[in-house]
Amino acid sequence: MPEQKSLKAILFDLDDTLIDWGNVTQDWLAFENGFLGRVQIFIESQGYTLPFEPFADAFRTSNQLAWETGRRNFVAPHMGRLLVEAAETIGIPPGKLDATACLRAADRGIIEGTVAFPDAARVLGEIRAAGVRTAIVTNAPQPMWLRDYEMEYHGLMPYFPDCRLSAADVGYLKPHPAIFETALRCLGVKADEAVFVGDSLSADVVGAQGVGLAAVWHKPRPGESLLDGLVTPDATVTTLADLPAALDALFPNWRS
Ligand SMILES: [Mg+2]
The missing domain is CATH 3.40.50.1000 (HAD superfamily/HAD-like)
Structure with missing residues (x-):
């Protein structure tokens, strides 16, 4: 046996x-705008200017692209790095922002x-x-x-x-x-x-x-x-x- x-x-x-x-029951757009707004305030508190709408648009574009790529090659999107990438896309100098600090600021909470x-x-x-x-x-x-x-x-x-x-x-x-x-x-x-x-x-x-x-x-x-x-x-x-x-x-x- x-x-x-x-x-x-x-x-x-x-x-x-x-x-x-x-x-x-969460309104997803309101949820996303909520945490992106908190990240924007955090980044501006570092002495930068980061207009909300372009930042939110850049994040959504980066996020969508990361998931499209991830579905093909299985490389995982990383929300902290996407937040940094979005900010850098619209003018924050590269290498200045910390992905973990941005995620802490996002304070994503419970859905x-x-x-x-x-x-x-x-x-x-x-x-x-x-x-x-x-x-x-x-x-x-x-x-x-x-x-x-x-x-x-x-x-x-x-x-x-x-x-x-x-x-x-x-x-x-x-x-x-x-x-x-x-x-x-x-x-x-x-x-x-x-x-x-x-x-x-x-x-x-x-x-x-x-x-x-x-x-x-x-x-x-x-x-x-x-x-x-x-x-x-x-x-x-x-x-x-x-x-x-x-x-x-x-x-x-x-x-x-
Ligand atoms: Mg599942």
């Missing part, structure tokens, strides 16, 4: 996997209407209690310290003490192997000892399976995906409450 593999770690996507964005999925804390507690390690692997363009505020707010931080990675930190977007491999190294586990849970077939499921991880597709809302039928997750759950049972099928001894 083949030796039973043991489950050592579960890697989670963040947005729409643990945090539900399905009922966001109105986001909530943790109702079963997230309970299921994460169950997983941790079984001795399984956990990691966050998100395609966020913000460094993880900025997303940590949201994880705290949503009560998720206690379940991820070891390893939280954003694409901005690693430099690559899922499905690029680098971000998954960085997470496995961070936890000290091999791909066949771990599972990835995420809501995106193209980023999470394809990327995780590409490096040899079993991939659970968390599909919180009905609807078609372009990749339906082309990608086969190792398991599919519509609620996190079903994740423990899905793990039973993949790693029968994971609870012991």
Whole structure:
């Protein structure tokens, strides 16, 4: 009888996997103008003149270009560097602004209407209690310290003490192997000892399976995906409450 593999770690996507964005009430333009305005005030406090509209336009142009490029080569956009680039595009001397200070000034805060999925804390507690390690692997363009505020707010931080990675930190977007491999190294586990849970077939499921991880597709809302039928997750759950049972099928001894 083949030796039973043991489950050592579960890697989670963040947005729409643990945090539900399905009922966001935030006016996105107002939100973006809010943080860009705070960055503008910060940069002007350094003794520069930075008119708001050209700065906001330059940021939106840089941001859009970075995501278009990132979708082709998987190089991750970095919001701090995009803020600096936008300011430099409209005349701030190169090399004078600090990306981290600009992100602090942005004070991005919590997106109105986001909530943790109702079963997230309970299921994460169950997983941790079984001795399984956990990691966050998100395609966020913000460094993880900025997303940590949201994880705290949503009560998720206690379940991820070891390893939280954003694409901005690693430099690559899922499905690029680098971000998954960085997470496995961070936890000290091999791909066949771990599972990835995420809501995106193209980023999470394809990327995780590409490096040899079993991939659970968390599909919180009905609807078609372009990749339906082309990608086969190792398991599919519509609620996190079903994740423990899905793990039973993949790693029968994971609870012991
Ligand atoms: Mg997601």
